[in-house]
Amino acid sequence: MPIQVEIISPEKVLVSREVDMVVMPGAEGDIAAMPDHAPMMLLLRGGVVSLYENDTVTDRFFVGGGFADMTATRCTILADKAEPVSAISIDNATAQLEALTEAWDKADKSDMSRLDVLQDKILAVRAEIEAGSSHSA
Amino acid sequence: MASLKELRARIGSIKSTRKITSAMKMVAAAKLRRAQASAEAARPYAAAMRRMLAELAGAAKGEEGGPRLLAGTGRDQIHLLIPITSDRGLCGGFNANVHRLTQQTIRRLQSEGKTVKLLPVGRRAQNYFSREYSDLIIDKVSGVSGKDVPFSAASDLGNKINALLESGEIDVCTLVYNKFRNAMTQVPACQQLVPLVMDDAATAATAPEAAGDVAQYEFEPDEATLLAMLLPKNLQVQIYASLLETAAGENGARMTAMDNATRNAGRSIDSLSKVYNRTRQTNITNELIEIISGAQAV
Numbered sequence: 001m002p003i004q005v006e007i008i009s010p011e012k013v014l015v016s017r018e019v020d021m022v023v024m025p026g027a028e029g030d031i032a033a034m035p036d037h038a039p040m041m042l043l044l045r046g047g048v049v050s051l052y053e054n055d056t057v058t059d060r061f062f063v064g065g066g067f068a069d070m071t072a073t074r075c076t077i078l079a080d081k082a083e084p085v086s087a088i089s090i091d092n093a094t095a096q097l098e099a100l101t102e103a104w105d106k107a108d109k110s111d112m113s114r115l116d117v118l119q120d121k122i123l124a125v126r127a128e129i130e131a132g133s134s135h136s137a
Numbered sequence: 138m139a140s141l142k143e144l145r146a147r148i149g150s151i152k153s154t155r156k157i158t159s160a161m162k163m164v165a166a167a168k169l170r171r172a173q174a175s176a177e178a179a180r181p182y183a184a185a186m187r188r189m190l191a192e193l194a195g196a197a198k199g200e201e202g203g204p205r206l207l208a209g210t211g212r213d214q215i216h217l218l219i220p221i222t223s224d225r226g227l228c229g230g231f232n233a234n235v236h237r238l239t240q241q242t243i244r245r246l247q248s249e250g251k252t253v254k255l256l257p258v259g260r261r262a263q264n265y266f267s268r269e270y271s272d273l274i275i276d277k278v279s280g281v282s283g284k285d286v287p288f289s290a291a292s293d294l295g296n297k298i299n300a301l302l303e304s305g306e307i308d309v310c311t312l313v314y315n316k317f318r319n320a321m322t323q324v325p326a327c328q329q330l331v332p333l334v335m336d337d338a339a340t341a342a343t344a345p346e347a348a349g350d351v352a353q354y355e356f357e358p359d360e361a362t363l364l365a366m367l368l369p370k371n372l373q374v375q376i377y378a379s380l381l382e383t384a385a386g387e388n389g390a391r392m393t394a395m396d397n398a399t400r401n402a403g404r405s406i407d408s409l410s411k412v413y414n415r416t417r418q419t420n421i422t423n424e425l426i427e428i429i430s431g432a433q434a435v
Binding site: 013 | 178179181182185186188189192193288291353354355356357358362363366367370373374377
């Protein structure tokens with residue numbers, strides 16, 4: 001029994017089709033959505049969402065954080081930013097990482113909430129670079 | 138009566154105006170199609186967001202002291218109005234409608250003794266409100282309407298509102314913008330962002346589904362954390378949707394306005410040509426009479 005997966009970014013719907021399993025990067029660890037999973041909502045960190053059909057990965061998407069809404073029959077991923085892994089531009093991501101690292105160095109170290117936000121962003125960009133380089137390698 | 142030369146010049150100038158307005162109409166039509174497509178593409182995200190939020194808000198309802206974005210500050214004293222207009226004019230009453238509605242709202246709130254603050258988006262609103270209510274403006278944003286609207290514009294705006302709310306500088310936040318009905322009609326409307334109003338349509342849409350789902354949702358991490366992350370995002374999405382509607386509406390309104398202008402130009406060319414021809418004929422008749430009467434005198 002397949003599960004309906006939707007990956008939606010604010011600008012558009014990237015994927016909407018049926019697959020066997022979806023593995024996504026939850027904020028507290030990777031998690032797989034399969035048919036008849038208990039309904040669940042979770043926070044995502046930056047990472048790669050893999051779509052499985054017949055035990056093989058058919059598609060991989062990078063998401064830069066977001067939310068997921070799972071029920072027994074469907075899995076909706078609301079991503080802040082999403083793109084196919086093959087479309088990642090490592091140069092862009094590296095530039096972003098440099099800008100963020102600079103912001104981190106300049107940031108007020110006592111402002112914890114700001115640091116948290118920056119850290120999440122840096123981790124997401126790092127994951128993006130990693131995903132992009134593993135694809136091209 | 139104007140001379141033939143003057144008439145010719147006027148007809149010529151109206152003809153070139155007509156060329157410009159009809160070109161603007163074409164451009165607006167092409168932009169409208171793109172703006173509408175991107176507005177449509179953004180809709181699933183907003184819908185999914187609303188569904189999740191309704192679910193979460195229901196689950197977190199029992200808790201004390203919900204986040205400010207959902208519950209507000211508990212006061213109703215300082216209102217922030219965000220009129221959203223285009224950066225350019227020449228689109229009929231599109232911007233004036235937003236201005237008028239905003240002004241009415243400001244007057245109403247002020248007569249109730251509330252404090253009003255303004256955050257105009259789009260150059261037209263900035264110019265308009267900096268004339269009359271310059272002391273109310275706390276910030277301004279422009280350059281977001283027109284062509285493709287980036288999501289980052291909406292998220293910056295959302296973050297600004299959130300910061301104002303957290304620091305207690307505002308209690309209620311309302312958007313004033315043109316709702317896009319179709320290319321011909323845009324309806325100015327107010328939409329309250331903070332505290333959040335769950336629209337009935339969304340709640341009704343989730344209700345049957347929620348009833349069907351016997352199992353309770355699990356949340357990871359807990360409801361409060363998730364809600365705290367989801368609410369600012371929802372704010373941004375709502376702003377994004379209204380920016381997109383404004384972009385589409387602006388082009389729709391411009392298309393209609395330019396269509397009218399083109400038609401008016403054609404009409405005035407027709408009537409001027411009639412005057413021109415009649416004048417020409419009168420001149421010829423006069424000359425003939427002069428020649429004939431001259432010949433008779435000889």
